[in-house]
Amino acid sequence: MREAxxxxxxKERWDNISQFPSDDTDEMGSEFVQLVDDLGYxxxxxxxxxVTRFLNAEAAKRYLNIYKNKKEERNKFxxxxxxxxxxxxxxxxxxxxxxxxxxxxFFFVGFYSAIKDPxxxxxxxxxxxxxxxxxxxxxxxxxxxxQTGNSFLMWLGIMINNISVSFRYFLEGLVFPFLTxxxxxxxxxxxxxxxxxxxxxxxxxxxxxxxxxxGTLELSAITIAAAAGIIMGKSWIFPGxxxxxxxxxQGVKDGIKIIVGLVPVFMIAAFFEGFVTRHYRMPVWMxxxxxxxxxxxxIGYFGVYPIVLKKRILKNAIA
Numbered sequence: 001m002r003e004a005x006x007x008x009x010x011k012e013r014w015d016n017i018s019q020f021p022s023d024d025t026d027e028m029g030s031e032f033v034q035l036v037d038d039l040g041y042x043x044x045x046x047x048x049x050x051v052t053r054f055l056n057a058e059a060a061k062r063y064l065n066i067y068k069n070k071k072e073e074r075n076k077f078x079x080x081x082x083x084x085x086x087x088x089x090x091x092x093x094x095x096x097x098x099x100x101x102x103x104x105x106f107f108f109v110g111f112y113s114a115i116k117d118p119x120x121x122x123x124x125x126x127x128x129x130x131x132x133x134x135x136x137x138x139x140x141x142x143x144x145x146x147q148t149g150n151s152f153l154m155w156l157g158i159m160i161n162n163i164s165v166s167f168r169y170f171l172e173g174l175v176f177p178f179l180t181x182x183x184x185x186x187x188x189x190x191x192x193x194x195x196x197x198x199x200x201x202x203x204x205x206x207x208x209x210x211x212x213x214x215g216t217l218e219l220s221a222i223t224i225a226a227a228a229g230i231i232m233g234k235s236w237i238f239p240g241x242x243x244x245x246x247x248x249x250q251g252v253k254d255g256i257k258i259i260v261g262l263v264p265v266f267m268i269a270a271f272f273e274g275f276v277t278r279h280y281r282m283p284v285w286m287x288x289x290x291x292x293x294x295x296x297x298x299i300g301y302f303g304v305y306p307i308v309l310k311k312r313i314l315k316n317a318i319a
Contacts, residue, residue, distance in 0.1 A: 003045070003046050003049060003051065006041070006042070006045075006046075006051070007051055010038060013034070014038075014054070014055075014058070015243065015246055017031050017034075017035065017058065017062075018058060018246060018250070019246055019249070021061075021062075031062055032059065032062035035055055035058050035059040035062060036059050038055050039052070039055040039056060039059050042055050050240045054240065056314060057091050059314070060087060060310060060313050060314055061087075080257075080261070081261065083309070084257060085257055085258070085261040086301070086305050086306040086309050086310075087306065087309060087310060087313070088254045088257045088258060088261075089224075089258065089302055089306045090306035090307060090309065090310040091254065092227065092231050092254065092258075093306065093307065095227045095230050095231055095234070096223075096224060096227045096302065098227075099184060099223050099224070099226050099227040099230065100220075100223055102181060102184045102185065102188065103184050103187065103188040103219070103223050104188065105188065106184070106185045106187075106188030106189050106192065107188040107189070107191055107192040107195075108192060109188070109189055109192060110124065110188060110189035110190060110191065110192025110193040110194075110195075110196070111192035111193065111195055111196045111199075112192075113189070113192075113193065114192070114193040114196035114197070114200075115196060120193060121193045121194075121196065121197050124189060124190050124193045124194075125190070125193065125194060125197070130197065132145065133145070133197060137198075137201055137203070142198065142201070142203055142206065143206075143210050143211070143277070143280050146210075146273065146277045146278045146280065147278040151274045151275045151278070152274065153274075154273070154274035155270045155271050155273070155274030155275060156270075156274075158269075158270040158273050158274060159266055159267055159270035159271075162218060162221070162222065162266045162269065162270060163263060163266050165222060165225070166221065166222060166225030166228075166259060166262055166266065167225075167259065169183060169222070169225045169226045169228070169229045170225060170228050170229045170232065170255055170256075170259050171229070172229050172233075173228070173229030173230055173231070173232040173233035173234075173255065174229075174232060174233065175233075178230065178233070179229075180226040180229045180230055181226075181230075183226060184223065184226050187219070187222065191215075191219065194211075195207055195211075206280070208291070209280070209284060209287040209288060209291065210277060210280040210287070211277070212291050212294075213272050213273075213276055213277050213280075213287060213290050213291055213294075214269050214270070214272035214273035214276070214277050215269075216269075216291060216294035216295050216298065217265050217266075217268055217269035217272070217294050217297075217298065218266070218269035218270075218273070220265075220298045220302070221262045221265040221266055221269065224258060224262060224302060225258070225259060225262055227258070228254075228255040228256075228258040228259050228262075229255065231251055231254055231255050231258070232248075232251045232252050232254075232255035233251070234251070235247045235248050235250060235251020235252070235254075236248040236251065272290070272294075276290065
């Protein structure tokens with residue numbers, strides 16, 4: 001059967017299952033069996049098609065819903081972070097990876113531009129901030145900016161600001177998904193030039209061990225929030241085999257899950273910045289431990305675990 005005919009014969013049923021999933025365990029099981037049958041056929045004849053990826057995702061969701069339905073109500077919070085959020089990230093790994101690639105690329109662009117143009121850092125960071133930083137460096141307290149103010153108020157203010165930035169990135173995707181890309185470029189260039197400001201003074205290692213204590217989680221979460229905005233926006237621009245409205249609803253749902261899941265990450269990052277970074281003269285092993293733990297968490301939870309979980313669920317689903 002040609003792929004177009006296969007889709008035409010089943011599209012209405014797939015749309016109903018996707019838009020109006022049953023809450024009844026038996027009906028969920030019936031939907032799951034139908035999807036697995038369709039998935040097996042699609043994998044055989046159209047292994048690299050969008051319809052195969054769609055059926056993969058829908059079958060995985062049904063399997064997860066059946067599993068969740070057996071759990072007690074009090075486990076919903078744990079299930080969200082153990083299954084819902086990672087599987088949502090897994091469905092959109094390519095977008096998340098592209099966003100990280102853009103940020104890292106323009107980090108190096110900002111760093112290189114600062115090397116070539118002595119005035120570049122001032123153009124990006126502003127004269128007042130650069131003058132204050134240079135004064136702190138001259139006084140032997142290069143990261144004194146993190147020691148000002150009340151720790152609790154600093155934590156609260158940074159957390160609220162970063163969460164609001166993430167929601168702004170997300171809502172920009174509603175208008176046009178690629179509005180967030182210039183924001184990512186700007187952030188990457190800013191962090192790169194900020195790094196060079198210390199690197200040029202021989203403080204590159206101290207910068208990493210200080211700023212990245214909180215920056216690893218904070219910058220990663222902001223990048224993933226930008227990806228959530230793109231996910232929502234591209235859903236109605238490139239709906240694939242779904243209707244534009246159905247694809248948009250799924251994009252909004254997935255984007256919201258990612259944004260909500262990032263809130264604890266922003267809270268922890270702000271805690272580090274408000275309470276920990278100010279003690280940047282702590283032993284190197286302590287700073288490095290926090291930094292590496294944050295890095296392993298980001299790579300593990302948002303990178304490796306979603307892929308492993310998706311493969312495991314799909315293997316169980318079609319076994």
